[in-house]
Structure formats: structure tokens, C-alpha cells
Amino acid sequence: MTLPDRYDFRAAEPRLAQFWRDADTYAFNAEGSAPIYTIDTPPPTVSGQLHTGSCYSYIQADVIARFHRMLGERVFYPMGFDDNGLPTERYVEKTIGRKATEMPLPEFLAQCHTLIEQTEERFEALWRRLSLSIDWRQRYSTISPQAQRTSQWSFIELYKGGKVYSHQAPTLWCPECQTAIAQAETYDRPLSTHFSTLAFKLENGETLPIATTRPELLPACVAIFVHPRDERYASLIGTNAIMESATFSSRERIEVPILGDEAADPDKGSGAVMCCTFGDSTDVFWWRTHQLPLLSAIGRDGRMTELAGPLAGLSVPKARQRMLELLAESNQLLRQESIEHAVNVHERCDTPVEYQHTRQWFIRVLDQKERLIEAGRKIRWTPEHMQARYEHWVENLQWDWCISRQRFLGVPIPAWTCRACGQMLLATKEQLPIDPRITEPGRPCSCGSTEFEPQRDVLDTWATSSCSPLLIGHWFDDPERFARHFPASLRPQGHDIIRTWAFYSIVKALYHTGDIPWREVLVSGHALSRTRTKISKSRSVDQENQPWQLIERESADAMRYWSTSFKPGLDTAFNLELFANGRRLVTKLWNASRFVARHIQALSPEEIANAPEGLLPTDRWLLARLAHTIEYATSELTRNDYASARQEVERFFWSDLCDNYLELVKARLYNDDGASTQAARWTLYQALLATLKLLAPYLPFITEEIYQGLFQATDGASSLHLTRWPQAPAWWHDARAEEEGMALLEILRQVRRYKAEQGLSVGAEFEGLTIRASTMLAPILQCALIDLKSATRAREPRVAPSEELSDLSFDITIVR
Template sequence: MSLPDRYNFRSAEPRLAQFWHDAQTYAFQPDGSAPVYTIDTPPPTVSGELHIGHCYSYTQADVIARFHRMLGERVLYPMGFDDNGLPTERFVEKTIKRKALEMELPEFLEQCHTLIHQAEERFETFWRRLSLSIDWCYRYSTISPQAQRTSQWSFIQLYQAKRVYALPAPTLWCPECQTAIAQAEVDDTTLSTRFSTLAFTLENGTTLPIATTRPELLSACAAIFVHPSDARYAGLIGTHASLASASFASRECIEVPILADEAVDPIKGSGAVMCCTFGDSTDVRWWRTHQLPLLAAIGRDGRMTELAGPLAGLSVPQARKRILEILAEQGLILQQETIEHNVGVHERCGTPVEYLHTRQWFIRVLDQKERFLEAGRQIRWTPAFMQARYEHWVENLQWDWCISRQRFLGVPIPAWTCRACGQLLLASREQLPIDPRTTAPEQPCSCGSMEFEPERDVMDTWATSSCSPLIIANWVDDPERFARHFPASLRPQAHDIIRTWAFYTIVKGLYHTGEIPWREVLVSGHALSAERSKISKSKGNSHAGGPLELVERESADALRYWATSIKPGLDTPFHPELIANGRRLVTKLWNASRFAARHLQELSPEEIASTQEPAGLLPTDRWLLARLAHTIEHATRELRESDYAAARAEVERFFWSDLCDNYLELVKARLYNGMGEHTQAARWTLYQALLAVIKLLAPYMPFVTEEIYQGLFQEREGASSLHLASWPQAPAWWQSARAEADGQALLDLLKQVRRYKAEQGLSVGAELERLELSIRPDLKDMLETALVDLKSATRARELLFTPQEMEAGVSLTRQEAS
């Protein structure tokens, strides 16, 4: 039993990572009777390089995976890559410096697959270096044949259940990405803009002021709305208002009806508001409710249509500026001010979204809100307050889930439309995965025609990643595996995708199986930059350098220490000082283990294996064992609740304070001066405490704890790896309130002696000739039993006890320095 003088993480960490890989330490064990613990791991998007924020969230989930594995559960911890869809397309376009629209589809897709493969290999290399305890045999990607098969079968089932439908309808649209998007992909941002009050003309020739931030939509104005109870406009309902528009619209004059609707805010602007098709969701509602004409002023490319007359082809900002200039020249602007207002932008590119009338595919969700809310209440959310975020999202849903995208790298919609009769034909299960753009149906339409128009859209990446628990459980093809792994035990994910990934996966789970897809959601916060913004690939604001560079400089264990220092769900800035604390803990663990090594080797295998209370235990030993029992119980309870930070804090406190600062100081004399059974008792207690500490810290710092285990414990404990060893359990006899109270009395005395030495300018190790202690009578026997340890820690040659009734229990009454 020995350890080198110094721990070199640069050589140890890669060596141990290879050891775990070769030994398949983290492989899922399909055979056995132990409970299965399945983790629905977030598949990172392949849209750039990994950054420090990924280390933050993925390490937290890994701690929970390692904990459950050491509990003896059969842990399936897979890894996926979300490599289809718009994020990957944008990454490829940025990398090759060419737009997808500038290339032939096969060439662009080939570029995508090449870069995807390279990125995913880099990702896996880093995850192994960070020591995520993934079973890489279960690696998947959302563009793989299996994932496509699952996603397409999901589409077919939902269509057959009348949960999926296609409809030409107002749709959220990103002009930059030139595709429809879902409500969940829209972020709110505050932008500065001009709030202009325009002069519409009423039928009697008077002016009706209309305030707007979007004059570029004037050519699509379909009506003006006022509140039915607004006395100012009661006489105008049913009449018309007009605005000369030949200079910025295809029609010479915009003439629209004035209608009443309770959705109008009478105190906003002039209290009269124009409805254009479409400026926002209110316009959409009015258009449907009042059966207004459909006028499209903005095209799919974000430029003005022919409806804008001479301004056709201009971008929205260009058209807005030019129309305001024209209106000002005509004297039709009554008032202008600059305001800050909320604008919906596409989360992927930051472009303000539009509402365009296009044919899209939707999954019905609006009619099932109560079902989804109830499902959320049956899930354990960690932290609990994240459930409110989920409920707020569901309660405020306004649209069914739009799943079709007018893009290229995605899972194709597995359907064709008969050109003769218009009937939709779905692919068969056996055909999946399939691309209808390149493969024809196997049978004719029911009308007899063989002429089909393929669906050319692809599904949004969320439509596939929402199937992640179905993918890892092989829902389509392996019923036995599916029954074993669905529902999953844990879904780790960030809080900003509760509205997307969490919600959409719950939708799919309920629709396909009638079950909630997992029992617990562990929500992580974000790592923040120095400017306290979310660290992301797109922002390039990870000032700490690349994560691999950081690991090679600081160690994976130190980085994992930082990542698990904050409670679940909370954002935190990148803290170099926490990484430094992690390095200090690694060093202290190593030094304490080296100190212990020479003493632990004196224990026989029989002494270690015995479950009986050893002879020779002193109050000091019993105190440490009681404190260790409390620590194990506390850490286990917190980890079962997924509070990795609270659990680690308790273990650290025990290690630094109880074990190193106090116990080792108290028992040094016994360890160094052979005292028979009392020395063996101290060695046995130290063995139990150190082994428990490295087990309790193994999920957090897998490398240094494994190195200590292999050097000091493996031969005697038997498990090939610390990470396959059993989680520590304290025998009932360790737990003792009396032992803890006795230990506290010893520590109070030790604290007083240390204070005295500091006041006298003496070192902690300075010898004292004599110490006199006033003690409660009930402590006398215990203190006399622990005399050898007291002398060892205080360095006093003589200790005298004077009985005295008092609350404190022990006090220092007289001392003499040598």
C-alpha cells in the first residue's frame, strides 16, 4: 500500500481514462436483478465547439449517474448528438463560408455530414477526458437512421391519431433562416424604435390618429379597430378611414373599415389601432375572428412584396425608413417618439420574426393544456421552483406546435400527396427511414394513380430530439428494451429549454405511450461570462479558454469541483478561485492518503473484513465514526434529492475539519507509538474514514479518488474500480449521540489550547509542561480514557482534571509552557 510523493494529474488522468475505457467500467449491464436507472442525457447541438458551460451542466448530471451506479443500480447513461436541423446548418455555413442556398443539396449535405463527424469525435474525446461515465456503446445522433426511423414513426402515429395536421395558416417565420419556427423558438428582446402617429382620414374629412411602430405593414392594412366602449369612436364603428399610399403601396389609397373589438387597449396610442396581416398574434386573431382579407406585404426572404408597389424588394428596415420619409413629406405624421419595446426574435439568429401565411405541419397541443399541466405536477422537478416555469409556458401557449421547416439537414416528413386526387400517402413502418424526395411510394394511391408529389419540408430538430427517451429505449424495434428503459429515471437539462425540450418530450411521451417520459427533471443553470451573460458557442464569450485547454492546465477534477459548487438550477459566473479550491482539495486528499498509507498497511485483511466492533476503540475513534455516519447519511440523502452541492459541502466539512484538522492530530501518538489494540483501533478507524471519504467524493473527483483507491484499497476491497465499489454505509453502532457529544467536548478543549498557544505566540506543536482542566464530573471517565489522544493533540506532558459543575463542560484553568 503506497502512493508516490506527488500526484501528477497530467499523467494520471489520461491513464485512468484509458483504464476505464479498456475495462468498460461504465458499461450498462442488461442482465441482473438490480434496479435500472436510465438517464435521458441532453444531446448537445453540433453547432460549434464545446465550451465551459457544457462542463458545468454535464458534470452535474454525471455526479448523479455515478452515485446511482455506486448504489448498485444498473445505470444506462448514454450520449447523443443533436446534429440535424438549423443549428448545425448554420454552423456548417459559417465554417465553409457558403450559404446552403448557394449549393446543390447533395453537396451541402455532404459538407454537413463531414463536419458533423469531425465535431462529434472531438466532443466524445473531451467528454472522456472530463470523465463523464457514459456508456459509449449507446451513443446516438439525431440524424442517424435509427433516430430518423423513430422520429418518422412518431409522425406517422400522430397523423393516424389525428394529432398531426397540415394547414396553410399564419406562421411564425424567420426571414434570415427562411423557415417557419415554433413559438418556443422565439425570444423576447428590447429594441429601440420610432413610435409614429399617422393621420388617417375619416369619411367626414377629419383626422383619425393611428400610432404604429411598423409603418412598413401599411400596404397590408386590413382594418382599424377601436374598443366598443370607447366613447370617442362609438360613432365611427362601421365607417371607413383612408390614407394616401401610392408612393409605398400598389394601391393608390389604403381604405379600410373601422371595427370594434374588446382586445383594443383604449389608453395605448390614440386608442385606435390598425390591423395588418400580420404584425403580431393579435392581428392573426382579428383576421380570423372578423374574416379580414389576407394581404402579404413581406415575403419569405424578409423583403417587401409587390403589395409595396415602388418599394417592392426592399428589406423591412429599408422600407420602414423610406415610408416614414414619404409620410413626413406628405405631412401625415402627427407625432413621433423613440421608444423601447419588446420584439420577438428567432433564438437561433436574433432576427425579428414575422407572421407569414404558409402551409406548415403542426402537432395539436392547445387542446391538451390541462393534461400537460397535470403531467408536470407528477414529475419531481429539481429544483422545485422550475415546475412553475414549465406551468407558465403551458398556460400561455398560443399556437399548436409547428414542426415543419423549409430547410435541408433534417428528418424528412415521410409522406407524399397524390397528384390526381390530393390524398396524403404515408410511408409504411418497414420503409423507415425514408426520404420521400428521392424514394417513391411502394403502392399506388387508392384512386389508382402512381403520380405523387413528395413532402419537401423536413421536421424541426425538436421534433426528433423530443423523441430522445424513445430513441435510447429503442421504442420502434425492441419492446423488451423499451419496457426496461421507459420511462427514464432522470432528465438532466438546462432551464432555458424547459419550454422546448422538456415540454415537447412530455407531449411525445403522453401521446405515444400515455406515460410521462421520466420521473425526475434535474434542471441546471448556466455558466456565465465575466459580463454575466450565458456562455455559448454563438457568442464566443468563454474567456476562460477552451475546456480541453482548461482541463490540461487545471485538471479535470478541479474543473468538476467548480461545476458542482452551486446548487441545482442556479446560474454562476466562471470562478477561477473555485477551481483553485478544487486543486487544493486534490492535494489535501493525496497528502492525507500518503500519511495514512504507512499506518493502514499494518492492518490485517481479517481486521479490515471484520464487521465487529474492534477492541481498543477510544472516545476519539467513536466520535469520528459517529461523525462519519452522520456525513454518509446526510450526503446520501442530498444526492437522492439530486442536490450534489449540499452533499459535497458536507463531505468536505468532514474531511477537512473532522478527519484532517482534528482526528489525525488527536491520534498521532497512537499511530506512531505502538500501543497495541488502541493503535490498531486508530488504524482501523482511519481506514474506514478515508475509504468512505474517497467513495463519497468519487462522483465529483473521479481521477484522484481512483488513484488513491488503486494504491491503497483495491487489493483489500476487491472491486476493480472505485466507481464500481459500493456506496458507503454506516453500521448502526457507529451512530451515537453520546459519542458525538464526547467528541465535541474534546474539540472544545483542543480549541481552547490552540487559542492559548496563539495568544502566547507559541506554535500549535509547542509542548506544554502542564494543563489543568475544570470539567463536569460526568466527563471525567471519558477524558481519562482519551488521555493519550489529548496529550498527543495538546502536546501537554501532564493533564490534571478538576471536577466542577458548569455548563461549558470543559475549561482551561491553568497551563504551563515548557
């Protein structure tokens, strides 16, 4: 039982990571009988480099995985990589410096797969270096054949069940990515613009002011709307508004009806608003409700169409600027004001979205809101308020889930359309995975035709990653395995993807199984940069604070310490001081363990297994405090509050064990007097081993290194991380011992305060210490007198019983 003078994390951490890898320490035991704890881990998107924000959230989930493994559960902890779809495509395009449209599809896909493989190897190397206790034998990929089979079969089953449909309709569209997107993939971004008031003419020649932030859409104006009870305009309903437009549109003049609708806001702008197809969701609503014409001024590439006449081919920003110039030249621009307003943008590229009338595939969700909300209420959310965020998203959905994308790297939609009769032909289960763009269906249509048009769109990446609870359980091909792992025990994820990954996974699980996908959701916050912005693959911290650099400079344990310092769900600023706190804890653990090692090495297995009879009040107090700490940490980790649990364990280690107990028992440890010394040694063994186990989920490296050096031979497990979570014997739970121990500590505190006031060092000796104590407390202090003498450095301490004092009260007199 020895430890070197110094702990070198740069040498120890890689060595221990390799030790766990060689031993398959974290492998799932499929043949065991213990309860299974399945974690539906977020497959990180292959769209850049992992960053400190990634480490922040994944480490939090790993703490919970390690805790349940030490509880004796069989933890099924796979890791996947989300490597299909738009995010990966854009990453590849950026990396190779070429667009997918600039090269043959096979060449582009080959580039994708090469870069994916390289990136995923880097991801796994980082996760292993951080000691995420993943079973890497279960690694999966969302572009793999297994994932494609699962995703395509999901599509087919939903189509057969009437949950998937194809529809030609206004759809959210990203001009930069040139694909349809879902509502959940957008966010509102504040942008500065002009609120311009334009001059429409009424039939009687009077001016009708119309305010807009989208003047470039004038060529696609199909109506003017006013509130039906707006006294200014009510009489105009049913008449027309006119604008001369030859300079900016192929329509020589715009003449549109003035209609009444309660969605028109009388207090916004002039109170009269133009409807263009399409500027926003209100335009879409009016177009559908009032059966208006469909005109398109903006193409799928984000440039003006021929409808815009002289403005055709201009980008939207340039067309807007030119339109305002032309309106001003023709005296049709009445006034302008600068404003900042929220613009809906695509989260992948920050490009303002448009609405395009296209045919897309959708999964029905709008008619299932109540069911989806009820499903969310069956799941335990940590923190609890994240459930409300989920419900708010469901309640405010405006669109069914658009799952088709006009891109290249994705799971193909497994269907063809008969050119003769228009019937849809789906792939069979045996054909999956299949790419209909390359492979024919292999059978004729029911009409007898063998001429088919393949579905050329691919599925949105969320349509596949939302299958992760189905994928890890092999829903597609292994019913027995699926029954063991579904519903999963835990879904850890960020709060920003509640509206996507959490919501979509619940949709898929309900539709395919009728059940929720997991019992619990652990929601993490974001790691924030110094400017309080989210650290992401595209918005990261300084290069010197990237994960690999931080690990090499600060240690993986220090990074894990930082990552678990705040309660679940909280956004957290990147803070190197917390890394320093983690390093200090590692150093203290090492030094305290080296001290303890000298005194416990003589304990035999039999002595360790049986509590000694000579326990003093100091020993019983520490064991009671340890029992309380174990109970509290277990309760908090069961609730997924890793931060509160660690805080209590740290407090026990620093204060109870190191600052107080070790000071109190030093005399017994160094001056062997038989039973009391044996009691101190045994208590130290139990306390330090339990502390290592309590900290193991947070600091796997330092705790394993100490365990292997001091405890493995006597405790017996091949790894600390395969030992059982500490459980205090019933007799350790002793409220009376805690109270008596607090009296001991108060005596020690008063002596230390006296020394500080007198300018004496903590270790300074003094002549005498008289403790006048109640008759209830005096016998306890008399038993602990050897420890009080050791900690106070009093040469002649004595206890004087007093009937004047009650309960556990006392006073002290110090003689220098």
C-alpha cells in the same frame, strides 16, 4: 500501499480515462438483476464547439449517474448528438462559408455529414476527458437511421391518431433562416425603435392619429381597431379610415373599416391601432375573428413584396426608414418618440420573426393543456420551482406545435400527396427511414394513380430530439428493451429548454404511451461569462478559458469541482477561484492520503474486516461524524442536491478528519502502544476510504488514483467507481459519542485560542493542562488523554473530576 510524493494530474487523468475506457468501467449490464436507473441525457446540438457552460451542466448530471451506480443500480447512461435540423445547418454554412441554397442538395448534405462526424468525435473526446461516465456503446445520433425511423414512425402514428394536421395559416417565420418556427423557438429581445403617429383621415376629413412601430406594414393594412367603449372613437365604428399611399404602396389609397374590439388598448398610443397582415399575434387574432382580407407586404425572404410599390425589394429595416421619410414628405407623419420595446426574435439567429401565411404541419397541444399540466405534476422537478415554469409555459401557449421546416438537413416527413385526388399517402413501417423527395411510395393511391407529389419539408429538430426517451429505449423495434427503460429515471436538462425539450418530450410520451417520459427532471442553470451573459457556442468566454485549455491548466477534477459548487438550477458566474479551491482539495486529499498510507499499510484483511475492541472516544466520535456525513450526503444526492452533499463531505474531510482527528491521534500512530494504535489505524482506514467513495462522483480522477494505490488490494474492486456507496454500520451512529467528541474539540479549541493570544505556534509545548470535568465527562477525557496530550502539546495533562460540574461541562487551566 504507497503513493508518490506528488500527484501529477496531467499524467494521471489521461491514463485513468484510458484505464476506464479499456475496462468498460461504465458499461450498462443488460443481464443483471439489480434495479435499472436510466438517464435520458441531453444530446448536445452539433452547432459549434462545446464550452465551459456545456461542461457545467453535463458534469452535474454525471455526479447523479455515478451516485446511483455506486448504490448498486444498473445505470443506463447513453449519450446522443442532436445533429439534424437548423442549428447544424447554420453551423455548416458558417464553417464552409456557403449557403445551402448556393449548392446542390447532395453536395451540401455531404458537407454536413463530414463536419458532423468530425465535430462529434471532438465532443466525445472532451466528455471522456472530463470522465463523464457514459456508456459509449449506446451513443446515438438524431440523423441516424434509427433516430429517423423513430421520428418518422412517431409522425405516422400521430397522424393516424388525429394529433398531427396540415394547415394553411399565419405561421411564425424566420426571414433569415427562411423557415417556419415554433413559438418555443422565439424569445423577446429589447430593441430601440420609433413609436410613430401617422395621420389617417376620416370620411369627414378629420384626422385620425394611429401610432405604430411597424409603419412598413402600411401597404398590408386591412382595418383600424378601437375599443368599443372608448368614448373618443365609439361613434366611428362602422365608418372608414383613409390614407393616400401611392408613394409607398401599390394601393393608390388605403381605405379600411374602423372596427371595435376589446383587444384594442385605449391607453396605448392614440387608442386606435391599425391591423396589418401580419405584424403580431393580435393582428392574426383580429384577421381570424373579423374575417379580414389577407395582404402580404413582406415576403419569406424578409424583403418587401410588390404590394409595397416603390419599396418593393427593400429589407424590413430599410423599408421602415424609407416609409417614415415618405410619410414625413407627405405630411402624414404627425410625431415620433424613441422607445425601447420587446421584439420577438428567433433564438437561433436573433432575427425578428414575421408571420407568413403558409401551409405547415402541426401537432395538437392547445386542446391538451390540462392533461400536459397534470403530467408535469407527476414528475419530480429539481429544483421544485421549475415545475411552475413548465406549467406557466403550457398555460400561455397560443399555438399548436409547428413541426415542419423548409430546410434541408433533417428527418423528411414520410408522406406523399396523390396528384390525382389529393389524398395523403403515408410510408409503411417497413419502408422507414425514407426520403419521399427521392423515393416513390412503391404502391398506387387508392384512386389508382401512381403520380405523387412528395412532402418536401423536413421535421423540426425538436420533433426528433423529443423522441429521445423513445429512442434510447428502442420504442420502434424492441418492446422488451423499451419496457425496461421507459419511463426513464432521470432527465437532466437546462432551464432554458423546459419549454422545448421537456415540454415536447412530455407531449410525445403522452401521445405514444399514455405515460410520463421520466420520473424526475434535474434542471441545471447556465454558466455565465464575466459580463453575466450565458456562455454558449456563440457566446463563450475568453479563448484561454475554453474547456481543453482549462483542463490542461487546472485539471478535469477542478472543472468538476467548479461545476458542482452551486445548487441545481442556479445560473453561475465563471469563477477561476473555485477551480483553485478544487485544486486545493485535490492536493489535500493526496497529502492526507500519503500520511495515512504509512499507518494503515500494516493492516491485514482480517483486521480491516473486524472493528478493534480498543476504540477510544476520539475514534468513536469520528465514526459517528462519518456516519452522519454518509447519511446526509446520501439523502441530498437522492434529492439530486449534489452541491449540499459535497459541501458536507468536504466539511468532514477538512475539519473532522484532517484538522482535528489527525492531530488528536498522531501520538498513537507514531508511538505504537498496541490496541489504541490499532484502533486509530482502523478508524483512519475506514474514514479515508469512505471519504474517497463520497467524493468519487465529484473528483473521479484523484479518488481513483488514491484508491488504486492504497485500497484496491484490500477492498477488492477493479475500480473505485464500481465499489458500493458507503453505508455506516448501525453502531457508528452514536449521538453520545458525537457529544463527547465535541467536548474534546472544545478543549482543543480553547488551547489553540490561548496559544494564539500568547503569540505561540500551534505546535508549541507547555508544561501542564488541568481539565476539571464533570463526573460524567471525566472518565471519557481520561480515556482520551493520550489524544489530548498529542493535540495540545501539554507535557503533563490531567483530568480532575468535579461534582460541581454537570453533564459534559468542564473548565481548563494551562500552566506554561
